[in-house]
Amino acid sequence: MILHFPLLDSTNNYAKTQIDQLHSGDLILAEQQTGGKGRLGRNWLSPKGNLYCSLVYKNQTCDISFFPLLCAVAVSHVLENILNLPIKIKWPNDLVVEQKKICGILCESIILSSQIHVICGIGININTTAADFASAELPYATSYSILTGKTCELSFLAEAIAEEMEQILAVFSQKGFAAIKPFYESKLVNVGKTVKVIFQREELIVHCLGIAENGNLLCQKEDGSIFTVNSSEASVRGLYGYT
Numbered sequence: 001m002i003l004h005f006p007l008l009d010s011t012n013n014y015a016k017t018q019i020d021q022l023h024s025g026d027l028i029l030a031e032q033q034t035g036g037k038g039r040l041g042r043n044w045l046s047p048k049g050n051l052y053c054s055l056v057y058k059n060q061t062c063d064i065s066f067f068p069l070l071c072a073v074a075v076s077h078v079l080e081n082i083l084n085l086p087i088k089i090k091w092p093n094d095l096v097v098e099q100k101k102i103c104g105i106l107c108e109s110i111i112l113s114s115q116i117h118v119i120c121g122i123g124i125n126i127n128t129t130a131a132d133f134a135s136a137e138l139p140y141a142t143s144y145s146i147l148t149g150k151t152c153e154l155s156f157l158a159e160a161i162a163e164e165m166e167q168i169l170a171v172f173s174q175k176g177f178a179a180i181k182p183f184y185e186s187k188l189v190n191v192g193k194t195v196k197v198i199f200q201r202e203e204l205i206v207h208c209l210g211i212a213e214n215g216n217l218l219c220q221k222e223d224g225s226i227f228t229v230n231s232s233e234a235s236v237r238g239l240y241g242y243t
């Protein structure tokens with residue numbers, strides 16, 4: 001079922017509060033959000049003209065920590081195939097074009113009566129102008145219209161993402177993340193680069209080797225030691241910009 005709203009505080013919040021009424025695979029779309037949420041407690045700029053949607057997956061029994069990576073793969077397929085954009089993934093699940101962010105993904109889960117429900121929130125910048133990003137102090141953001149001068153049909157894009165996500169989830173449940181990891185890594189912009197890993201209290205300059213089997217970022221320190229980083233504990237930046 002597709003639920004289309006002119007205005008919501010947040011499509012993720014709507015899905016969470018209405019979860020009893022929703023079914024697996026349902027798609028919540030809003031034309032505008034008043035309280036769009038980003039990762040790590042940030043806000044998500046949500047004026048009219050961009051895509052804001054949440055996909056609902058109920059009663060999940062698989063390892064839900066992979067959902068952000070699966071969602072990044074699904075959305076990158078769609079943006080490449082339908083919008084013809086050369087998408088890269090910035091770990092864990094930002095989608096970037098020309099080193100700027102075009103899409104953010106916020107996966108949340110709730111447990112009700114011992115059942116785990118996952119909500120995948122997706123925000124894609126379609127029509128925001130460079131001037132709007134500048135006045136919102138978002139120097140590392142871009143949009144489809146900035147990149148191409150074009151616009152696109154938002155609900156068509158959202159439905160294509162829902163379909164792609166179904167296919168990726170089917171592969172994931174049959175074969176596990178190992179079947180999806182090569183594609184994810186082939187798109188990962190951080191691989192082979194020296195990056196800054198930003199923890200709450202410290203920053204480390206490391207060489208990025210890829211991702212581990214569990215989706216954590218695989219890093220190597222200058223002394224050669226290898227360690228992994230979980231997306232809940234740190235974010236990553238390039239040394240001279242966003243990627």
Ligand code: BTN
Nearest residue numbers: 010036037038039104105121123
């Ligand atoms: C991020 O990169 O920080 C994640 C941004 C996720 C934004 C989307 S917009 C639709 C859905 N509803 C929300 O409130 N957030 C997500």
